[in-house]
Amino acid sequence: MTLPLIYHPCYSALALPERHRYPIGKYHALQQQLLALGVPDSEFHQPEAVRQHELSLVHCPDYIRKLCSGELDTKAMRRIGFPWSKELIQRSLTSMAGTRLCAELALQHGMALHLSGGYHHAFYDQGSGFCLFNDLAFAAKSMQQQGVKRLLIFDLDVHQGDGTARMLADEADIITCSVxxxxxxxxxxxxxxxxxxxxxxxxxxxxxxxxxQALNCLLNWYQPELVLYDAGVDCHQQDELGHLQLSTKALLQRDRLVLGSCRQRQIPVAAVIGGGYQRNLKALTQLHLQLFKAAFELEANSIARKIET
Structure with a gap:
């Protein structure tokens, strides 16, 4: 079975101030490591940026316009945490498309992984915590438009998915879970x-x-037709912005649990890599690779054995 991977070079093509907190290079580093491990280039799907008006499905049109045109005030940009640039907007619009494409391909193939995504701090009319737009809410609502009735957003990033929770509070058929x-x-x-x-x-x-326990209850009670999984690794013991103490082995066990539980129930799962904050990109890449190791194991792919735990 094919395992679709979604990636675009613009994810890391963003110049940030020296010593900026966000590890922007991790997306390129992750894709290069997967290629080095033997993942064929044909497995990677490249999304095309969403058009601005499409984001009004989940975001305020005035916020979209001001953010994309560079008219958002300094305080609002400070809350987001990035200096404004055309490249920032382009990578954000492309990543939004990437998570939507990941969900579409998961429905076709049973599972798909996005080498970006998890921007769960973005609200209807404001961004926050390195998140301009909320790709999880956007993908969920987009899939509803395509006929998916019930979805589960299962968020294991170390930070609460506050934007996702607020934006989807009135959506009875989109279940949000944040651990x-x-x-x-x-x-x-x-x-x-x-x-x-x-x-x-x-x-x-x-x-x-x-x-x-949470996953089993939610899958059994709600029987979603699609799971959007935020596999953030900022709960690792060496993360600089997380406060949990998980080892790399525990991250792998967690990802095996989530992906395997969905596979066992024949529920398609679209996973995004979520947060992870270490200045050592090699070490950070290894943590994000655990999600891919778990997925490749389910596909009985020999690449899984090459990824260190």
Missing amino acids: HCDKNFPYFKQQSDWDLALPANISEQDYLAEVE
């Missing part, structure tokens, strides 16, 4: 359909047990 560290950004949390706010000192075993 995150309680004492972490954002300070003011929103209410997901299912929130698990975990203490920073939680053990790996307890973390995995909480994830498994």
Whole structure:
């Protein structure tokens, strides 16, 4: 079975100030590592940027216009965390298309992985926490337009998916779940359909047990036709912005659990790589690779054995 991977070179083609907190090079580094491991170039699908008006499906038209034209005020851009540039807008519009394409290909193939995405802090009319637009909400609503009735957004980034929760609060057929560290950004949390706010000192075993219980309950109760999975690695013990203490092995176990549970129930799953904040791109890339290792294992692909744990 083919495992579609979604990537665009513009994801890392963004000049940021020296020592900027965001590891913008990780997308290119991840794609290059996958190629070096033997993933054929033909497995990568390149999205075309969404048109601005398409984003009004989930975002305020006035916010879209001001952000894309560079008219958003300094305070609003500071809340986002990036200096404005045409390249920033282009990569954001392209990443939005990438998560939508990932969902479409997951429906066709059973599983697809996006080498970007997880911009869950963006709200209807404002951005926040390195997130301009909310790709998870956009992909979910787009799939509804294409006939998918029930979706689950299963967010395991260390930070609560506050924007996603707020934007989809009134969507009865899009279930939002956020499993995150309680004492972490954002300070003011929103209410997901299912929130698990975990203490920073939680053990790996307890973390995995909480994830498994939440996932099984949600899959059994709601029986979604598609799962959007945010596989953020900022819950790793070496992450500079996370406060959980998961090992690389635990990340792999987590991703195996999520992807395997969906596969067992024959529910398509579209995964995005989510957050991860280390200045050491080689180490950070290895953490994001655990999602791909878990996926390749399910596909019985020999590349899985080449990825270190």
